[in-house]
Amino acid sequence: MNIVLLIPVALAWLGGLLVNYLSDTLPRTRRFSPPVCRNCESRIAWLDYLTLRRCQNCGIVRSLRTWLTQFILIASFLYVWLNPPKxxxxxxxxxxxxxxxxxxxxxxxxxxxxxxxxxxxxxxxxxxxxxxxxxxxxxxxxxxxxxxxxxxxxxxxxxxxxxxxxxxxxxxxxxxxxxxxxxxxxxxxxxxxxxxxxxxxxxxxxxxxxxxxxxxxxxxxxxxxxxxxxxxxxxxxxxxxxxxxxxxxxxxxxxxxxxxxxxx
Ligand SMILES: [Zn+2]
Structure with missing residues (x-):
């Protein structure tokens, strides 16, 4: 594998975290509020949130959408990286x-x-x-x-x-x-x-x-x-x-x- 392709993969992972954060919080609060658990609504520490860990309070794992978004974005970023829009x-x-x-x-x-x-x-x-x-x-x-x-x-x-x-x-x-x-x-x-x-x-x-x-x-x-x-x-x-x-x-x-x- 070409080592340079790690760049779009890393960018996609960071971009996916941003997309997931905005999709989690904007519909709830309409502003950039701290992340909360989708199940028990308790506050999730940023480090736990950004490393996609399960909720420390109720133990629920991160949603399927969270993971899908991360991996679909990796595929899309790789595609765009290899076929840049002219x-x-x-x-x-x-x-x-x-x-x-x-x-x-x-x-x-x-x-x-x-x-x-x-x-x-x-x-x-x-x-x-x-x-x-x-x-x-x-x-x-x-x-x-x-x-x-x-x-x-x-x-x-x-x-x-x-x-x-x-x-x-x-x-x-x-x-x-x-x-x-x-x-x-x-x-x-x-x-x-x-x-x-x-x-x-x-x-x-x-x-x-x-x-x-x-x-x-x-x-x-x-x-x-x-x-x-x-x-x-x-x-x-x-x-x-x-x-x-x-x-x-x-x-x-x-x-x-x-x-x-x-x-x-
Ligand atoms: Zn919870």
Whole structure:
């Protein structure tokens, strides 16, 4: 094995610790608070937390997600290290990857895209989008900034329009569940966070690529939803309500953007 590959592995491990910390604490407290146990909620010493030890109070081991995140990031960092994204460059590529990881983990676990992460994403998006067109496509600085901003606007507007359609579907669903005697669980097809996320991804991809990114993301989401639906039908667990079981769209939007950004 090439010894140099230990660099991305080590970076990925540290990045994974950061992603896990943010995913553990931000949805709970909305700020950088000290880590607590996911089971007994007692405070975990930083050293124990960062070495992924079990809780000293109740003895529960760290979550499967913690370990999955660490190892998926190692695989992703190695891939990006060996196939650096030409236009985005390696350092920025790795930072964007960590940002995508945080959003994906929090959205999958809580069906939530937090506003502070969207604000951070907007800054990162404007910076990396501008860098992409300025350095990668040799555009003058001002027009690179313009392309990034326009991309953000397009991403936001397209997802906002879809969100409006989603709201109508959700309202219909609530009415239908009320007639069926079910309590509305207030699920929405597209959360407001997805609209901000699409804006962030638009800033990153710029006006030239954001539509491709969105279409790829929505296609991936559609294929996965269809597969889940078929699995339910095959297991005969399909009910009329399954069709209405909505899934978090954030990870699919991110998959679409990542496909555009990290193509070798
Ligand atoms: Zn505990």
């Amino acid at each position: 236009s985005l460059g390696l350092p920025l590529g790795l930072i964007v990857l960590l940002y995508f990881a945080v959003i994906t983990v929090i959205d999958l676990e809580h069906r939530l895209i937090l506003f502070p992460t969207s604000v951070f994403g907007a800054l990162l998006g404007l910076f990396s989008g501008t860098f992409l067109y300025y350095s990668g496509f040799q555009k003058p600085l001002l027009s690179a900034i313009g392309i990034s901003l326009l991309g953000g606007l397009i991403g936001f507007a397209v997802m906002f329009a879809l969100y409006q359609v989603g709201t109508i579907v959700a309202r219909y669903r609530a009415k239908k569940m009320a007639t069926d005697g079910l309590v509305d669980d207030e699920e929405e097809a597209l959360g407001g966070g997805d609209v901000y996320l699409a804006g962030v991804l638009g800033l990153m991809l710029g006006s030239r690529f954001i539509m491709y990114g969105l279409v790829v993301g929505i296609l991936i989401g559609g294929v996965v939803s269809l597969a889940l639906l078929l699995a339910l039908i095959v297991q005969k667990r399909y009910t009329n309500n399954s069709l209405m079981t909505f899934i978090p769209y954030g990870p699919y939007l991110i998959a679409g953007a990542a496909y555009m950004l990290f193509r070798p």
